[in-house]
Amino acid sequence: MITNYCYIRNKTIVVRGETLFNDGSSSFDDFLINAYEFLKADYPKFYKMDNLSKLGFLAAEALVHDRNLKQYSPETVAVVLSNSAASLDTDLRFLQSTKNVASPALFVYTLPNIVVGEICIRHKITGENTFFVTPSFDPEFLCFYAKSLFERNHVQACIAGWVDVLDEHHDVFLYLIEKESGSEGMEHNSDALKKLYAR
Amino acid sequence: MEKLMNDLKVQIIETLNLKQLKPEDIGDDQPLFMEGLGLDSIDALELIALLQQKYNIKITDPQEGPKIFKSVRTMAESIQAHQGS
Numbered sequence: 001m002i003t004n005y006c007y008i009r010n011k012t013i014v015v016r017g018e019t020l021f022n023d024g025s026s027s028f029d030d031f032l033i034n035a036y037e038f039l040k041a042d043y044p045k046f047y048k049m050d051n052l053s054k055l056g057f058l059a060a061e062a063l064v065h066d067r068n069l070k071q072y073s074p075e076t077v078a079v080v081l082s083n084s085a086a087s088l089d090t091d092l093r094f095l096q097s098t099k100n101v102a103s104p105a106l107f108v109y110t111l112p113n114i115v116v117g118e119i120c121i122r123h124k125i126t127g128e129n130t131f132f133v134t135p136s137f138d139p140e141f142l143c144f145y146a147k148s149l150f151e152r153n154h155v156q157a158c159i160a161g162w163v164d165v166l167d168e169h170h171d172v173f174l175y176l177i178e179k180e181s182g183s184e185g186m187e188h189n190s191d192a193l194k195k196l197y198a199r
Numbered sequence: 200m201e202k203l204m205n206d207l208k209v210q211i212i213e214t215l216n217l218k219q220l221k222p223e224d225i226g227d228d229q230p231l232f233m234e235g236l237g238l239d240s241i242d243a244l245e246l247i248a249l250l251q252q253k254y255n256i257k258i259t260d261p262q263e264g265p266k267i268f269k270s271v272r273t274m275a276e277s278i279q280a281h282q283g284s
Contacts, residue, residue: 033218044217044219047216047217047218047219048215048216100252101248101251101252102248103245103248104241104244104245104248105215105216105241105242105244105245108241
């Protein structure tokens with residue numbers, strides 16, 4: 001079952017259809033910092049992350065903050081994310097830095113799956129984690145992949161979705177799938193994901 | 200020396216994205232790594248790049264690193280020694 005979902009679009013964080021935080025008048029970089037401070041995450045490493053990881057971090061915070069993820073063993077929680085720009089946003093910044101002195105801090109973020117690692121470290125998740133690069137949000141594929149994790153890998157919960165950023169263009173849609181959620185949530189299938197993403 | 204140490208604190212915060220800190224939060228003799236500011240190995244590389252970029256100092260001997268980056272004061276002393284040489 002999909003038990004929670006959130007978006008970050010147009011410098012606005014929306015959880016289950018309700019606006020959690022909006023900072024449309026700030027620059028994109030300032031929006032990310034202001035959103036972090038609003039969420040009171042108290043995680044100084046956030047400031048060092050690239051924008052892809054910051055977006056994933058913020059969305060994951062908003063997604064799980066009223067869910068009891070700690071009820072699951074760390075190895076039974078999975079993270080499956082995807083996007084189209086991979087780490088290009090940071091790749092370009094790193095390339096720019098090489099014209100002077102190449103930045104090691106930027107270099108370590110020149111892979112798209114680092115955002116998954118940051119989320120796993122933050123939430124002490126040690127289950128399956130994967131990052132796919134696809135031309136656009138692919139509900140059929142993500143649904144198929146997540147379902148296979150639940151069926152074959154003893155996964156109890158999975159943070160999944162789309163985290164894309166290039167320059168200031170950003171599009172984030174994360175959702176939480178839980179195996180045992182009672183009657184709470186909506187069926188996890190590609191039609192539901194398609195509808196949720198299109199909102 | 201005082202001005203150089205203050206400049207370094209500002210540059211360290213800016214370069215390492217330590218936005219939760221103010222320059223006055225960093226002690227002159229506070230260890231930069233481990234139990235001090237808690238910097239990591241990537242931060243060490245950024246500090247090496249900072250010295251190269253801002254002060255034209257290239258660290259070629261790896262043994263020098265721990266001595267130079269012990270604290271803001273030892274960084275400032277290294278810069279002064281370099282500028283005086």
